[in-house]
Amino acid sequence: MSYRKKHSQAASAAKAGISERSARRIDNGQRTASSPKREWRTRQDPLEPIWESVVVPILKTDETITPFAIYDYLCEYHQSDFSTRSRRTLERRIKQWRHLNGAGLNVMFLQSHEYGVLAIADFTVVESPVTIKGEVLKHSLFHLRLPASGWTYVQVTYGGESFAAFSDGVQNAFKTAGGVTKQLRTDSLSAAYKNRSEQDDFTDRFSQLQRDYGFEATRNNRGVAHENGAIEKPNGHLKLQLDQALKIRGSFDFDCRAAYQAFVSEIVERRNRRVRDAFLIEQRQLHALPLYMSVNYSEDYVTVSRTSTICVKRVTYTVPSRLVGSRLLVHIYDAKLELFMSGHHVLTLERVFARKGCRARSVDYRHVIDALVKKPRAFRHSQLRDELLPNDHYRTIWQLAERQLSADAACYYIVSLLKLAKDSDCEQALAAFVLERSTDSELPSIKACNDRFFRQKQSSVPMLSVVQHPLQIYSSLLTGGLNG
DSSP: OTGGGTSOHHHHHHHHTOOHHHHHHHHTTOOOOOOOOOOSOSSOOTTTTTIIIIIHHHHHHOTTOOHHHHHHHHHHHOTTTOOGGGHHHHHHHHHHHHHHHSOOOOOOOOOOOOTTTEEEEEEEEOOSOOEETTEEOOOEEEEEEETTTTEEEEEEESSSSOHHHHHHHHHHHHHHHTSBOSEEEEOOOTTTBOOSSSSOOBOHHHHHHHHHHTOEEEEOOTTOGGGGHHHHHHHHHHHHHHHHHHHHHTOOEESSHHHHHHHHHHHHHHHHHTTHHHHHHHHTTSBOOOSSOOOOOEEEEEEOOTTSEEEETTEEEEOOGGGTTOEEEEEEOSSEEEEEETTEEEEEEEOOOOOTTOOEEEOOHHHHHHHHHHSGGGGTTOTTHHHHSOSHHHHHHHHHHHHHSOHHHHHHHHHHHHHHHHHHTOHHHHHHHHHHHOOSSOOOOHHHHHHHHOOOOOOOOOOOOOOOOOGGGGGGGOOSGGGO
């Protein structure tokens, strides 16, 4: 009718989306009254025979019984009164009954967070099939979040929810954020709490971390994860984003742990850019960092055995043979081991984790190859033989050598290759060269490999300037004649 004030009947009908016939009827005052709401059923209620007598008593018995369980029960024991085609009707009726007669449900209370007050930390397990050079990488993510601004820090961890991983993650997160919040909230981590009573029974190392950084430690009730909803839900979002990014990347494989950590950090940086303005406001409310980092490792003393190995946390590691018989102090971090002797740092090893109830090995042929060259036949029956071969290419070369050469010659051949790989730093190139030149009946000679890859160490020879003195000056030493 508003269009009719300025337009013709046909134009008004077109603008209103009705036919001209309807427009003429409306102009003539012939308006159709709306139909009253129907209050009767158009078909018989399919649940009437079993609803009050069977379904309602079941619903009153237990709130956790699902509609599908009731549907399955009715299909099995009440076939004569219930049709299998009425499943959706049953589900809607159960939902309606529970809204009208059921018990109260859990309610999520939205929180208001002040800038600079709270940080929430948690560990979350990654299910994506990430690999390092083809080997499955079992790992978790340490996730710290500032809920007021939404800023996030994520660090890849490998040894579960240990104190070393927790402490290292917290300190790196605060360092990246540029300050410390007033409170740090977690669940009941065994790395931080003794969990023997209801009081705040902190572990000694967590208490030291708390004193060094000056934050107040809080936690949720035991077994109630949703109380930390500000970190639990973002955990799922983070892992989903990471999984999708890996799929878009086209590969779940990485060259090393550092490359994978860099990839995760890039994903987190994308998220943080979206909350940059809010984070800059919160950053101004953070407390200053301590001058020095707190302890983020555990210590252990080990003695290097005659096999040039040490054992840490059920894992056997090789070390350089010059350390045989020495006593070392080991700083055990989440991702690495730092070895010290008499206060001097001697070696850094990538940490390896053994499965529960099992042992593991981390063998580096470069640590023992100089000693093995002196007795190459020891390679054949060595307990570390398979681990001494650095990758599948060298395992293939060893199999070819065993088929083509005698026992002594095969051992000499593979040990010589490993020695050359170490001295000339050409592990991958050397293996590729040998496999390329190999046939079913012949391997390239060690001399050919040396000619191709051996690098002579350049020794610096000092330039000497020699001045020949005249012989006459020696006469000045003869003051007593011919007999001195």
